[in-house]
Amino acid sequence: MSHTNDSVVAPDVSSSAASTPESIWQAVLGELELSISKANFTTWFKSTSILRYERGEAVILVPNMFTRNWLQNKYHKDISKALQNVTGERITKISYELHSQAEAVEEQHKKMEEEKLREEQSTRTSIPVPVATMRTPIGSPSIPNATTALNSKYSFENLVVGANNELAIAAARAVTKNPGTMYNPLFIYGGVGLGKTHLIQSIGNAILSADSQKKVVYVTCEKFTDDFIKYIQNSKGREGDSSVFKQKYRTADVLIIDDIQFLSGKERTQEEFFHTFNELHQNNRQVIITSDRPPKAILHLEDRLISRFEGGMIADISMPDFETRKAILRSKCAEKDISLPEDVADYIAQNVQSNVRELEGAVARVIAHCEMNGTEPTQDLAKSVLVSAGSAERRANINPKQILDIVSGFYNIEIDELLAKNRKKEVVWPRQIAMYLMRVEAKTSYPSIGQHIGGRDHTTAIHAFEKVSKLLEGDESLQQEIDILKQKLYL
Ligand code: ADP
Numbered sequence: 001m002s003h004t005n006d007s008v009v010a011p012d013v014s015s016s017a018a019s020t021p022e023s024i025w026q027a028v029l030g031e032l033e034l035s036i037s038k039a040n041f042t043t044w045f046k047s048t049s050i051l052r053y054e055r056g057e058a059v060i061l062v063p064n065m066f067t068r069n070w071l072q073n074k075y076h077k078d079i080s081k082a083l084q085n086v087t088g089e090r091i092t093k094i095s096y097e098l099h100s101q102a103e104a105v106e107e108q109h110k111k112m113e114e115e116k117l118r119e120e121q122s123t124r125t126s127i128p129v130p131v132a133t134m135r136t137p138i139g140s141p142s143i144p145n146a147t148t149a150l151n152s153k154y155s156f157e158n159l160v161v162g163a164n165n166e167l168a169i170a171a172a173r174a175v176t177k178n179p180g181t182m183y184n185p186l187f188i189y190g191g192v193g194l195g196k197t198h199l200i201q202s203i204g205n206a207i208l209s210a211d212s213q214k215k216v217v218y219v220t221c222e223k224f225t226d227d228f229i230k231y232i233q234n235s236k237g238r239e240g241d242s243s244v245f246k247q248k249y250r251t252a253d254v255l256i257i258d259d260i261q262f263l264s265g266k267e268r269t270q271e272e273f274f275h276t277f278n279e280l281h282q283n284n285r286q287v288i289i290t291s292d293r294p295p296k297a298i299l300h301l302e303d304r305l306i307s308r309f310e311g312g313m314i315a316d317i318s319m320p321d322f323e324t325r326k327a328i329l330r331s332k333c334a335e336k337d338i339s340l341p342e343d344v345a346d347y348i349a350q351n352v353q354s355n356v357r358e359l360e361g362a363v364a365r366v367i368a369h370c371e372m373n374g375t376e377p378t379q380d381l382a383k384s385v386l387v388s389a390g391s392a393e394r395r396a397n398i399n400p401k402q403i404l405d406i407v408s409g410f411y412n413i414e415i416d417e418l419l420a421k422n423r424k425k426e427v428v429w430p431r432q433i434a435m436y437l438m439r440v441e442a443k444t445s446y447p448s449i450g451q452h453i454g455g456r457d458h459t460t461a462i463h464a465f466e467k468v469s470k471l472l473e474g475d476e477s478l479q480q481e482i483d484i485l486k487q488k489l490y491l
Pocket residue numbers: 158159160161162165190191192193194195196197198199328331356357360
């Protein structure tokens with residue numbers, strides 16, 4: 001912990017030889033720990049080490065390729081800066097290598113795959129794989145793909161890769177190749193309409209097309225909850241019926257559950273999901289989860305579930321940048337056999353910044369307008385269509401009431417409670433976020449924010465704004481939380 005002190009004093013080139021690479025890396029970690037959020041630090045740096053450091057060149061060892069990508073893309077500058085501070089040398093090169101343990105694991109996976117293949121080739125019948133004993137034979141014929149609830153229109157092929165989703169896609173592809181082995185669970189999170197459902201359904205479809213015998217179950221969290229409630233109602237006193245629910249979920253090879261944030265506050269369903277999860281996980285079945293926020297930010301979710309979710313691979317999807325939005329636009333137009341002039345595509349990609357679903361909606365509206373009026377799509381037309389639909393100009397019209405709605409929904413707290421004189425921690429924080437958003441997104445004056453938030457004093461609004469702004473500075477997960485709220489606001 002106090003290692004920073006001795007290593008920092010090394011502006012003299014020769015003295016860096018006195019510190020070992022390990023002590024340099026420890027000092028770098030000490031610096032990084034101070035500058036990034038604890039969650040991110042633990043996720044991305046906990047299992048790193050250093051192989052070599054020599055005159056401004058470092059080789060960092062990472063446990064897997066996702067960490068490598070992540071460090072390269074997101075933390076490269078921070079690492080370089082910290083290294084420079086610690087060594088006093090100009091850092092000219094940092095490379096990231098997988099450490100041997102990780103290689104060994106990957107090697108192991110490869111071997112397992114090869115063995116499996118050999119077994120399958122030598123005999124199609126009964127080599128009893130241990131997990132197979134877990135399956136309860138079902139009387140009915142094997143479940144057709146239709147009942148997996150997967151939509152075949154979602155595939156990796158029609159998912160455009162950008163900086164916003166490339167890690168999530170890489171993780172998804174790894175899971176597709178080796179379900180149940182490497183990243184289990186796979187937890188994907190991001191705001192509304194950014195392609196989470198598309199991505200996880202692509203995994204399901206790809207796994208099925210590689211092996212149609214695999215039992216892939218896709219379910220929304222709401223459907224899971226409904227099924228569970230029905231199961232409880234039906235199974236009262238009738239053991240036979242109760243197994244249908246379990247058979248559906250606990251015998252899946254791949255369970256994909258969408259929008260898990262809706263488990264918030266549902267204690268019994270959480271408990272059931274916990275057992276379902278454990279059973280699948282123990283038997284090396286793949287679990288894939290999406291959420292609109294990271295596990296820790298899901299309110300009223302049991303700690304043991306949070307820690308299960310954090311035990312696998314977590315990847316986020318954010319809003320695509322302009323170039324990626326254009327690529328998505330082109331791909332959607334090609335799918336529908338529509339052509340848009342370059343300047344119109346540019347205009348739409350430039351002005352629809354909330355999410356991909358809205359991007360698709362904007363194209364559809366422009367095209368519909370052209371078809372109805374028998375005109376060609378032009379930039380002016382796109383402009384008028386989008387403005388009247390509210391996409392381009394919506395930012396100006398956000399009002400405090402909408403903010404309260406969004407905040408209330410996101411944190412699962414009644415608006416009344418947000419406005420009440422309630423100082424409970426679960427309420428105070430969302431209330432402060434609401435005030436912050438009113439200031440930033442709706443440009444509401446402090447006195448007016450006070451009014452909207454249950455007749456409070458303007459100083460309360462100022463305090464909330466300042467507090468959230470300050471916290472936002474170094475806290476990436478808070479930044480993400482606010483981004484998600486903003487996205488919901490502009491949907
Ligand atoms: P989410 O589940 O995150 O709310 P969806 O998966 O429903 O979002 O995506 C919304 C729409 O945007 C879908 O029609 C999806 O096909 C499309 N979409 C999102 N991201 C991409 C992408 N990168 N490439 C192509 N289409 C995308």
